[in-house]
Amino acid sequence: MVVQNKQANQSEYYVLTANRLLDGRVVWFTSQEYWGIMIEEAHLFSNKEEAEQKIQQIIQTDSARFLIDLHCTEIRNTFLPTTTREKIRAFGPSNHPEFNPRSI
Amino acid sequence: MNHFSHISDSNTSKAIGRYNYNDVDFEFLTERINQFRSQIKRRLNGELTEDEFKPFRLMNGVYLQLNSYMLRVAIPYGTLSSKMLRGLAYIARYYDRGYGHFTTRQNIQFHWTKLEEVPDILTYLASVELHTIQTSGNCIRNITSDEFAGVAQDEILDPRIYAEIMRQWSTLHPEFSFLPRKFKIAISGSSNDRIAVCFYDIGILTCLNKQNKPVFEIWVGGGLGRIPIKGKIIRNDLPPEHLLAYLEAIIRVYNLHGSRNNLYKSRIKILIENLGIDNYREQVEKEFQAMDLDQYRLSNDIMTSIQENFGQPNLVDVPNASETLKKHRQENQAFNQWVNHNSYPHFHKDYIATIISLKNIGETPGDMTADQMDALADLAEEYSLGEIRVTHLQNLVLGHVRKDQLYVLWQALQKHHLAVPNQGLITDIVCCPGLDYCALANARSISIAKKIMSLFQDIHLQEKIGPLNIGVDGCINSCAHHHIMNIGVLGVNKKGEEFYQIKLGGFSYKNNATIGSILGAALTMEEVIEAIRKLINFYLEQRQKNEYFIDTFNRLGINPFKEIVYASA
Ligand code: HEM
Numbered sequence A: 001m002v003v004q005n006k007q008a009n010q011s012e013y014y015v016l017t018a019n020r021l022l023d024g025r026v027v028w029f030t031s032q033e034y035w036g037i038m039i040e041e042a043h044l045f046s047n048k049e050e051a052e053q054k055i056q057q058i059i060q061t062d063s064a065r066f067l068i069d070l071h072c073t074e075i076r077n078t079f080l081p082t083t084t085r086e087k088i089r090a091f092g093p094s095n096h097p098e099f100n101p102r103s104i
Numbered sequence B: 001m002n003h004f005s006h007i008s009d010s011n012t013s014k015a016i017g018r019y020n021y022n023d024v025d026f027e028f029l030t031e032r033i034n035q036f037r038s039q040i041k042r043r044l045n046g047e048l049t050e051d052e053f054k055p056f057r058l059m060n061g062v063y064l065q066l067n068s069y070m071l072r073v074a075i076p077y078g079t080l081s082s083k084m085l086r087g088l089a090y091i092a093r094y095y096d097r098g099y100g101h102f103t104t105r106q107n108i109q110f111h112w113t114k115l116e117e118v119p120d121i122l123t124y125l126a127s128v129e130l131h132t133i134q135t136s137g138n139c140i141r142n143i144t145s146d147e148f149a150g151v152a153q154d155e156i157l158d159p160r161i162y163a164e165i166m167r168q169w170s171t172l173h174p175e176f177s178f179l180p181r182k183f184k185i186a187i188s189g190s191s192n193d194r195i196a197v198c199f200y201d202i203g204i205l206t207c208l209n210k211q212n213k214p215v216f217e218i219w220v221g222g223g224l225g226r227i228p229i230k231g232k233i234i235r236n237d238l239p240p241e242h243l244l245a246y247l248e249a250i251i252r253v254y255n256l257h258g259s260r261n262n263l264y265k266s267r268i269k270i271l272i273e274n275l276g277i278d279n280y281r282e283q284v285e286k287e288f289q290a291m292d293l294d295q296y297r298l299s300n301d302i303m304t305s306i307q308e309n310f311g312q313p314n315l316v317d318v319p320n321a322s323e324t325l326k327k328h329r330q331e332n333q334a335f336n337q338w339v340n341h342n343s344y345p346h347f348h349k350d351y352i353a354t355i356i357s358l359k360n361i362g363e364t365p366g367d368m369t370a371d372q373m374d375a376l377a378d379l380a381e382e383y384s385l386g387e388i389r390v391t392h393l394q395n396l397v398l399g400h401v402r403k404d405q406l407y408v409l410w411q412a413l414q415k416h417h418l419a420v421p422n423q424g425l426i427t428d429i430v431c432c433p434g435l436d437y438c439a440l441a442n443a444r445s446i447s448i449a450k451k452i453m454s455l456f457q458d459i460h461l462q463e464k465i466g467p468l469n470i471g472v473d474g475c476i477n478s479c480a481h482h483h484i485m486n487i488g489v490l491g492v493n494k495k496g497e498e499f500y501q502i503k504l505g506g507f508s509y510k511n512n513a514t515i516g517s518i519l520g521a522a523l524t525m526e527e528v529i530e531a532i533r534k535l536i537n538f539y540l541e542q543r544q545k546n547e548y549f550i551d552t553f554n555r556l557g558i559n560p561f562k563e564i565v566y567a568s569a
């Protein structure tokens, strides 16, 4: 669930995420270049530089207009973000487990 | 002063305890909503960038949180009519996810709104006389008041009339739309502090002078946040008719000298700390003397025209009301317990005010479902003249309940989980949304509050512990007042993980107002809960006679409490 401590010895990746302009929902950049609702859909970048380069590319495109707070974040290969903040963005507020994107 | 030229339409049925809108007010709101609708349209079609759009969004109470857009709706001086509460229920049900969150600033927040729907929400809100203006930005924010206004036995004047006057004055004041920083005002019509008067930019209490005339005691420069400061009295004998002139003088001096380039130094509290209160007072008095006081005077005509737009409660004498209540209390222990904790005396001998706790064990403090809102709106209509108040501690109040009807009301409240008998006790926790929602948060606060509530859920234990307040904040902005609570918990961020600092000994109200002291190094969530368990056990061992937690703390000082938490660690 949302709050687990760091799991040691798992490889790290970076993913791109943002909030959708229209409804504010958290979205993840996928390999097919659409923005998915589930973190499991996210394209994995193996390092931060690569992820940031992609952000620079996206900013130039029209799709950037529909995104707010576009940024990259670190995850474990279990699709678990390393910070609590990003875990909550990925899985919803912990006081409403029914709002986890997986259950909606 | 053309704001106050409204003519009242007398004798239509008016909501009590608050100003009722007229055509001018509705036109104004419609215009504002149309503006915002077109701004949203321009944002969506790419004419406005996010940076350009954000100030407009915030001006209309729309924040981007971690998971969605949050909409903050102002509840002026904390008074709602049944109609308004049903309106909020409607928004919660059809535009949000079935609930709303009441805040310490007498606002309600909806955490799951969609940007494209906001203009429709605002239009609906306007139809029930609510808006989101002044819930964000560097302006004069929603003016808060005493939840027992118009009820309390010690009241000298009704603060809501003045709060409404200040609301109208500040809403569009050209000089004050771009202050150095946000500005918060609270007012009470009593001299006893129920509003935490020393912790606002301007806090106002009402006293009687030697001639037995009401005068305002004005506090300035208080605040919480990163640098918590207790305000100071700038004037203790202001005739009410000069309220606007004097406030304007205070704010002008701030507007002139307040820092605009350092976010952390831009509140009036910092300016007053730097200048000294005597120097600040001198400048304000100079400004005040130079003003055309007649132009600002709250004449009888103005007061009457505002007052006429407030519905007046029709309180009646009820034979044997007190005896009936007494009998019900003797007959039902649970009811008696609820009355003990969740009621407040009314100036009319046959009435009583009740506090509806929004601190249900297992639920999020301050949250209320749409169904509960509808139910309470109905009950308020039936039992409290259709009026509901929001407290600064995230509870609600029904102000005018007939004593003989309190028992029936309580039975009905129970059905909707609105009769939790814990007001003022350890589970009546004030809690900000924290990292579950708020983009500024370091750590979650709701989880901490829920764990503490569950630890102390036994009502007999709560009664044994006695009056004690806890505030849990997800960051130093201190929306849940952790600085001035007996026990404050503050979330801090250590490399992306949640930790918590404990503060002890805070107190919110005038004579003993105190900013709490940090207990020691930050702890994990589990450690904080364990620490609070130890602190309470230690207090129960050490307390003398009927001491409250805060008394024991003040008698013993912080060190023994520190030892209890950290010695064995
Ligand atoms: C999106 C959510 C919120 C944001 C972004 C936010 C932001 C802030 C900030 C930045 C401050 C510090 C002000 C300063 O010192 O300059 C603050 C203070 C405060 N907020 Fe919030 N807040 C939020 C939600 C809430 C909630 C839910 C409550 C009530 C439960 C609340 C009540 C207050 C109060 C009472 C203060 C401290 C009073 C003061 O010193 O000004 N806020 N907030």
Ligand code: SF4
Pocket: B432, B433, B434, B435, B438, B439, B440, B441, B442, B473, B474, B475, B476, B477, B478, B479, B480
């Ligand atoms: S105290 Fe901090 S975390 Fe909590 S609501 Fe306020 S700004 Fe957000």
